[in-house]
Amino acid sequence: MTSTASSIPYGVWPSPISAAIVAAGASPLTQLALGGADGADVYWLAGRASEAGRNTLLRQRGARVDELTPAPFNVRTRVHEYGGGAYAVAGDTVYFSHFADNCLYRVAGGGAPEAFTTGGNTRHADFVVDAARSRLIAVREQHPAAGHAHPENSLAAVGFDGRETVLARGHDFYAAPRLSPDGSQLAWISWDHPRLPWQGTELWLADVQADGSLGSPRLIAGGARESICQPEWSPNGLLHFVSDSSGWWNLYRLHGADIEALCPMEAEFATPHWTFGGSMYGFLSDDEIVCTYIQAGVSYLAQLNVAAAKLEPIPHPYQEIRELRVGPGFVALLGGSPTIALELARIDLANHELEVLAQSIAQLPALDYLSVPRSLSFPSSNGRTAYAFFYAPTNGDVQAPAGTLPPVIVISHGGPTSMASNTLKLATQYWTSRGIGVLDVNYGGSSGFGREYRDALRGQWGIVDVEDCIAGARYLAANGLADPERLIIRGGSAGGLTTLCALTFHDVFKAGASYYGVSDLKGLDDDSHKFESRYTDYLIASQPQAEALYRERSPIHHTDKLSRPMIFFQGLDDKVVPPQQSQLMVDALQARGVPVAYVPLEGEGHGFRKAENIVRTLDAELYFYQRVFGLPVAAGEPPVHIDNLPA
Template sequence: MTTAPQHQGPTVADYGAWSSPLTPAETVAAGVTLREFGSDGDDLYWLESASDDVARLSLLRSRDGQIVEITAAPMNVRTRVYEYGGGSWGARQGTVAWSDDTSGQVMATSLGGLTMAITPVDPNYRYAAFVPVPEHECIVCVREDHSAPGEPILTIAALAWPTDDVVPHAGTVLVEGADFYADPTVNEDGSIAWIEWNQPAMAWDASALRAGTLVSIPELAVMHVHTVFDGQHDPGSPVSIQHPKWASDGRLLFMSDAAGYWNLHMWTPTRGIRQLVDEAADGDLPMWQQGRSAFALSGGWIYYASWDAGICSLSRVPAHGGASEALTSVSDVDGLASVGGTAYALVTRPNAPAAVVSIGAEGMRIEHSPGVLPDPKITSVAHSLTFEGKHGQVQSWFFEPHNEDFVAPAGQLPPVILTVHGGPTGVATDEYDPQVQFWTSRGFGVLSVNYSGSAGFGRAYRERLRGQWGIADVDDCIDAAESLLSADLADQSKIAIMGGSAGGFTVLAALTRSSVFSAGICRYGIADLVAMQEGGTHKFEATYNDGLLGPWPQARKVYEERSPIHHLDQLHAPMLILQGLDDAVVPPQQADELAAALRQRSLPVSVVMFAGEGHGFRMPATRTRVLNDSLSFLSQLFGFRPAGTVEALTIENLPGAAH
């Protein structure tokens, strides 16, 4: 007689010490990138991280379900317009143009399949937002000209059409005069429209939508330019217009936040502007990058994304207006497109990697998802937490510790990492992210906060950070941590705060303001706002701080008061400082000054500098090291031994750390 084996229950282990199959290297490798989704005729296109190099992006095309790679190594499809890029490719009637970051050239594939360079190798010029126009044998785009001293000049330009005898050249200027241009769109009848705006506004503050006619006789030019809507003319009531697109029937569709939220609008020369969607929800996100396809027309409907109080949904509205309907919830939407009467979207999801999906009244169906499907036994799905902060209601996403093979001792509360998104005009979502699961599968909680100023909550919420950066965002993060404690969701002695760039600024400011955080992890964080302003930054963000802090240099005192570097004597918590040696935005000496202040106060500190890295870590080896060192840092501070092979990080002044 045999005895059935007894069920082995989960292992009892301290939070943070749970064993996870997600090693630092595997976590970085699992992060497959999909972005810049769109269509042309019967083809879908998107960018995807190459299988042979996760740092390289390839342009993929899907036709009748068959996916092929348009670009091959060493080509890296990326543009550096505005530094943040976007709009790296464009296609029309089978002609495809894209920006190759390796050579800096614009490449094009003709309808016959011939690929060639249509711009010369010249680092003075950058290009984005490509619109092939076969009717005029040119490729319309946004051009950024760095050939003269001072700030670059942005224009809308026309590039050469790919032919056997094409002579690469830098393009012909079609539209000029504004500080910035974005997302030109050209209809088959030659109608052209675009977005433009001027400093000190950002695109999400105030912009104008203009239209004209593209002609090629006697030479390429844009004629009959007129204003569809100018959101800049009244400083007291600014309006942001984004992502225009011509419909085949001659209507111009676009997003406008004139009513307080980005909603879908249409314009015709005879009837003017009409609002198609009227929702207290954002149908768009701030235009940090060019080229996003914010909606798609298909089968008598317009499909779009909607962000309502942090929750993202795919929705649709009748093409000529009417009642809109939500179809299905997702985490985020990169873009939408239409092929053969079917609408598609590139989405992120709470419990699975990013995917290309088809969408309809019945919901969505997965068409392509190259990432490894995560094991549900170790996958934490976030839930929304809303709390009342000093500046109003704040939404956040809480990823609880989750690993079915482990359970914490009775009565123990988990360590929690509060993550601060960048921007600061950015957004935190509940999307599946291997770097979040790296922590939750080990017994950490992760709280992602959509602090005042975050996107996806309407203009009024974004405006809560106007003049208040370093105050409202910090207050909200402190209030979020205290809300976790009030709800018994975190160990009060084990709350860390982590962020990079603008998020790193909030980390530093929070650690000088509150003792609720037990540790900080700062990646290339901004410590000295005055030095950053005086040192200059790229044109796109040159006046960003005017809205966040105040006009420079009139508000210099505010910049000084908000700079964490002037309050380092108030630092109270151990810190891990991660910094690129080639960072032009946050010089490495700021990290050195920060570390010196921590040493002076005998606080535990570790500084890790990365050669070859700038403002943002790109190399897989760097990102792997960041995860390893962050885990080692917190495990030593919080008093547990991490499972698996973790290289020990040297921490100065560690004996003084409280456990």
């Protein structure tokens, strides 16, 4: 803060971080893989907001970066609706799923993509290349040609000639097929309704027969209350995996008939299986593992010597590591920190030198405009402790008038089995650089804090999450960090239910924003896709006990109690939380005379990908808060109409 900084009220500070910069600046980086003759080439997906949010596959070889899937190709799958695991690499050949037609394509060397399946109603994900048998092994999701019946999930072999053979079926869900180094065995994970994969899964192993089919599978680990994920084979053919049987997602291996814990500790070596293909560990040699793990919401990187049972930290600048892949003498990872936007980096494991290969944001604003978060823990209801990252208003050109306190947006993350990280996001800095604080809450039920904390939301969705967000807001107000009369809550998807419940059943927050939020739990069950169709059994209760609780906790049945101004954002192509969930709330508030705004978006699904829509939503949300709290607004055409709010 300079001595000549202007004195301007919180919430209207001029900022160089425009909505257009937020939309243009963030290029999502996901799904790492290694390939090439020596395994040293690094592959990744980059999201292109300026191209309707398509994902393109990039390869770094030496000093050169090539785009392997030019427009219109979109490397994306919608298996389980959330997708992931949309491509695989073997040597110089890439196999991928194209979002527009569900066909599988092959890119050999630097050639053009060529389709080798017919696509249609069949989706594939989580590929493993079985080169010896000229095929891929993948999770297959077969959708009915018509109607709303749930798809059938299975494991399938997809020949390079396009012919498919089902290898395993009978369970509701499959994931992570992994072929042993010699090709003689296949491991995979399955689970069944009503469970989600972070509640309980089973790890299976079967011999691959001479004709490519599978022998009788045998159960290795897992069950209704044990979550197994990330099975991988060491170079010498030992099956490794992550299990939360101890209460924490830790590393294990199958050694003969015994299951061995490799590094027991109160840390998470995995994250919830929302998407396919996640990887938080890999092999440097038979007995050397490079891994990342999470403690108290922060990531660490280490090298584990299995024989010596020794975990050695690897120096790095990140506080979040989303995934990694281990190559000969190096690790490639996606990492970020409070001052580093998500980036792809390569760390030499001999000298720990770091090379940045790609950045999600090419040019960051000056540090004077960036808010570095504080990690907070605070008391909540029933003796619980909750966690959050607090971003104070920050702008080197401006200071607020003495004696005033800022408005603060409390964010309830989606999932709800997920977590907030402190990686630099321009979407957060958009608010803080304008004089609006942000509290990003890891409420009870969040991942990254062990199974007990994750299970705090069991049967308590709409209660524990709301209590923790309220406790965080009150903590800020009590410590002079927020104006108690300008507390805002904002959430998307599952976080939208938290937002709506907080505003409907409590009076702490004065305004709110719902991004494709859940308002009707019964309607969510009726319309939900297969993967999440029984999620509420865990979050609320099983039928028939759930009926009364659904009505008790669904904001749509209590709109008479909701009197706070709200703005709603909804993708009209959303298959996860259908548009009527927002529309019904908007209609109810309009009828009751409550200030409300609605921004429906054509061509958007569950989460917004198009740059113009990211700009539109941010500008509309800012305008809404400024109007609600009587702050000056920018001249020109209002970005959104607000019903029931006098001019």
